[in-house]
Amino acid sequence: MMDIRHLLRRAWARLVGHLDAPLLAIMFGIMLLGLATVYSATADTSNRTLAQAMNMGIGLCVMWGVAQLPPQKLMRFGVPLYALGIVLLVLTFLFGITVNGSKRWLSIGITRIQPSELLKIAVPLTLAWYFHKHEAALRLRHYAVAAILLLIPFLLIAKQPDLGTALLVGGAGFYVIFFAGLPWKVIIGLGLIGAAAAPFAWTLLHDYQRRRILTLLDPSSDPLGAGYHIIQSTIAIGSGGPLGKGWLAGTQTHLEFIPERHTDFIFAVFSEEWGLLGNGVLLLLYAALIGRGLMIAANASTLFARTLAGSITLSLFTYAFVNMGMVSGILPVVGVPLPFMSYGGTALVTLCLGTGILMSIQTHRMLVKK
């Protein structure tokens, strides 16, 4: 008996040893809200709740697996993943499948993959490794090289065009550079140059991208076209009121006025049914998630771990902020899912990969110091 109990205790320790309880608890909280919302959004037509629960299960397994690997091992994946990602992106650029006017998918015989998803992790991993390698003598040119390493995939993805993913990849890379100590002078300088170049960038945007930005300024200008998503989702949020219409009682949702309601626009569904109160809770959960992530970054022992943890955490923030901002009509419509809420296996796996890395960094801290 004692042995069995002992064995169980050891197995349990092995199981949870590299998991971060606060992070996991927060994730569970958001995922539960996500499952309930996916149920509400899809129960009328084809219920995706079980499929999403399975996605979450897979995601959690990936997270657990990654958490077991010490950061030094993770570091080794950086360059190969990055190289593979770039090759796949170039192949996509050359032979990709065009869906809805953009070339994002690459057919690999049995299935098609979206290589840009890989870069969301590969870019911060590689950059963090690069800074870690040159930690002893960081010069401005190292930041320049990092910027080039970031620009290559960013431009390839933006060219597809997939502005949402390009922003996420670009953000993840920039956060690494930022946490690696890019001088404030350069940041402010780049910011000023960026502001000056904005009119020029406008001319580089695709028609539909420009339309999305214009639509954001005045959704009613095109109520049946590009503005439709924004109009319907703001109606959903606004009509939810302070306390919401109640779970499964959102009219905008159940009468199918909200497009993409179980994926990118799931926040409109949540917000309609749970109201301002629900939004507050969700924001607190995300704030806690990010707060915990930043804490892990602050306590991390190597430059690699610090910059990577910081980048992953701020990426989570980017996802959440861009998604909620777009659904509530203060940011243009780009394809960014709401972390741990939106239906979809790929995004969940990528996100869990991220939190798995965070947990690895947190739980391998002591070992590194020893």
Place this chain on the structure above:
Amino acid sequence: MRHAPLNSRDRELDRFRFRIAFAGGAVLLAFALLFGRFIYLQVVQHDYFRTRAEDNRISLVPIPPNRGVIVDRNGVVLARNYSAFTLEITPSRVADLEETIDRLAELVEIQPKDRKRFRKLREESKTFESLPIRTRLSDEEVARFAANRYRFPGVEVKARLFRQYPLGATASHALGYIGRINDRDLETIARSEQDANYKGTDHFGKSGLEQRYEFQLHGETGYEQIEVDAGGHAVRSLSRTPPVPGNNLTLTLDSKLQAITEKAFGDRRGALVAIDPTTGGILALVSVPTYDPNLFVDGIRSDDWEALNNSPDKPMVNRALNGAYPPGSTFKPFMALAALELGKRTPQQAIADPGYFNFGGHTFMDDKKGGHGMVDMYKSIVQSCNTYYFALANDLGIDHIARFMAPFGFGSRTGIDIDGESEGVLPSPEWKKRRFKRVEQQKWFAGETISVGIGQGYNAYTPIQLAQAMATLANDGVMFRPHLVRHITDSKTGEKTLIEPEPLRTIPLKPQHLETIKRAMVGVNKEGTGARAFAGAPYEVGGKTGTAQVYSLRGGTYNRDKVKKDLRDHALFIAFAPVDKPRIALAVLVENGGFGAQSAAPIARMVLDYYLLGKLPPGPAGEDEAAEDE
């Protein structure tokens, strides 16, 4: 390499932690911004968005009403509705239109003409409208499509009411036709504040009675409150307000008379208007060639449209209302009446006719070489003597002629209940001033008055104006507004609203003067230019032949055979019967028909024989080759 690595490391960590704190601050700021947005949407603007959501939920689906039916004076149906299945495509919901149509063609028959028509409809309509690719599907075709429906998003079978004109081309110029609503119709609808009532309606009266009585025929649109989703799919019905069918029109028109008259023209072009002089009710409104209004109902095929539009016979022109022709000698009874009323002639006063009239160095020829001899008023009408009227016109002067003719409706719209009627031209010095811009063209020459006296020159009247003038004369100067609709039957109450005979005016005319003119017109058909056409008629009929010059002959004589067919004169005839209690007055015009006696009078005879005696003609009215010229 730094000198003090540990110290430097700590400093670096501090710097990093500052950046973490900075990022945390930025995150909190961004979330505060989001939360502010949520407060704005969910608290400040909550009421507004709640209403918007409520509106989203309930959709008012219009139920178009049945269009009113049109029947003739005897209850014969001229326009009705039938229900049929159509296969409709909403282009905006279909990715590849051509490919979809190709696949549909495997299930239901789709001919090239259907594709052509669909293409034409597409050009004319908004993309979110659903447009018919095939109409009148058979039950089998409906079933076959239904089984494959899932393969065709954006394609559906709809039960629709179609307009049908059972008599085909008969009376098409009076009935007009309906077609799909276009931008101009939308403007008309908006101006009449009927926007709400036309939601769900996709046809609109385009011409004739269908156009004029559009808002009577249309009815009131019903509504069904339906809970719908954004895709427009109905979830459930909440309430229903049934539509009210349009009102029915009963016409003064006699469709049998109309059909017989149209047939009487044979393949000739022309117009005939027959009016009940005591009410203004129109008995027949003919313009030939006609067209089949059924062609327009589902959207006319482009080749049909080309054929109608490019035909040299111009079947789409309503000659009865829009053709303006010189009245020729049919003008003479009115000129004679003017002479009597204005005291310029007595019936007995006679002139010696040498066969020409000299005025201002110009010779105006009579048709008859050597003249008619001594001509009094009776003979001037019966034999249609030009010289008598050359002199009379000169004596009356253009101002008096114009002032006398205007009350008969010459040169002004009759007010018939069809839109787009032409005005015609009643010549006068004032008219000339308005008509011409250059000063030297504006002057009225006394010589121009002479040709006006025999109905030529600038004179140009529509057949309905001639018929109305004839009816007014027959009715002793009491003029009614010509109209086609006798009464409107309210579809809800069954109540009939009679379109009252509307006396426009009473022209003060002396009975003995009217008697003189009417007797002379009877003489025309007994012993004059119309005698052959009316030989053996058992009723007393007054008439007058006329020939309108198409081709101006300068000095030469008119040789019918030498002049090309489309330059031949137009033949005219006006008539009324029975003379002492007129029941019908009419005007006939045969384009390029030559002499009125020869081609127009026989048509008038047929119409009168049928209307007064019920006698059916054996075939089209022949041309009376031996008819005397006038």
